[in-house]
């Protein structure tokens with residue numbers, strides 16, 4: 001028998017916290033609220049919920065199910081399952097592309113995590129106080145232009161991630177999410193409380209929820225489907241790795257529903273925390289890193305209580321980034337640990353150092369290496385495109401197809417506790433709707 005290092009989640013609750021910690025990230029804090037506001041408000045929320053039920057949920061459950069069956073890292077899990085089911089060895093590709101995707105994403109995700117750390121400190125030292133738009137813009141551009149500063153923050157962020165993951169599933173991952181997730185919830189509630197008294201809460205509500213059915217078109221549905229995929233951290237081997245620490249007794253469908261509700265609530269509430277501040281300060285609610293690192297700091301620097309609110313906001317962002325980052329390192333570490341003689345700590349150091357090194361290339365693409373172009377993209381954008389446009393959809397698609405078409409249907413049905421109708425729905429979504437959804441998003445993004 002292969003070396004099994006498998007700890008298990010110590011409770012269903014900590015598993016939910018860890019999976020939600022992975023899911024809640026930048027996608028919730030800036031992307032989703034803005035998409036809602038721009039794409040039809042409550043009408044978009046409805047479309048999004050349908051997409052998450054038809055595409056997000058089946059893929060999430062499929063990844064957990066595969067991980068739990070294999071009880072190993074995504075690559076070995078797929079090798080074992082393909083053999084057991086008498087399928088082609090080629091299915092290890094699913095595991096490889098997941099682990100590779102996680103590794104590459106973490107390299108540049110950590111650079112952004114570093115920005116977040118740097119802004120957390122900046123909000124305490126009063127970097128934003130009294131600055132005008134030019135001053136705040138110069139601050140951000142100055143950060144991007146300085147390889148040394150970027151390297152410092154990227155390294156600090158990776159050290160935190162490595163420190164947590166090296167301690168293993170129970171002491172490391174669970175320990176971190178047990179503290180960070182409640183903190184995340186409390187900070188969010190405080191920020192929404194502030195928004196309630198800002199006098200602009202109503203405006204935030206109407207920006208986010210006024211149903212506008214005329215905005216719903218094909219591209220909005222595609223965007224909702226893409227978001228449903230990204231927001232649940234699918235296609236990165238993460239949920240497979242997390243599933244490998246699951247016991248038989250955990251109800252996968254019910255747990256998936258909980259994680260999805262928490263992720264969606266987080267995203268909606270984040271909007272109610274951010275937009276009152278944006279509108280109260282007459283700022284542009286536009287999307288992207290600009291909202292977080294330029295627009296909001298401008299508001300923090302010029303409003304009453306801005307130092308505290310700014311600090312809380314960047315702590316929120318840093319904690320959210322951290323719980324996502326540990327989930328990205330986990331599948332890589334699990335793979336290195338089980339496929340080499342290295343210990344957990346050794347495997348974390350090796351995987352972490354390799355990620356850190358690739359991250360240096362990503363951060364240099366903002367300055368010293370800004371001229372370097374891979375297929376017409378900067379290194380940072382290349383790594384982002386390679387993963388979000390190719391590796392993730394490929395992994396997610398293969399996972400749901402393998403579960404839907406190649407596993408013994410009766411066994412899956414018992415494992416998920418499905419009745420007749422449930423199992424028809426499950427087959428319909430895993431065999432057709434979810435794969436077609438991913439392929440359509442993939443093709444249209446090219």
Ligand code: PHE
Pocket residue numbers: 022023024025026027028105109230231232233324325327328
């Ligand atoms: N699910 C995260 C979010 O919505 C995205 C993410 C998580 C990306 C982990 C990479 C790694 O923001």
Ligand code: NA
Pocket residue numbers: 022023024025027028230231232233263
């Ligand atoms: Na998310």
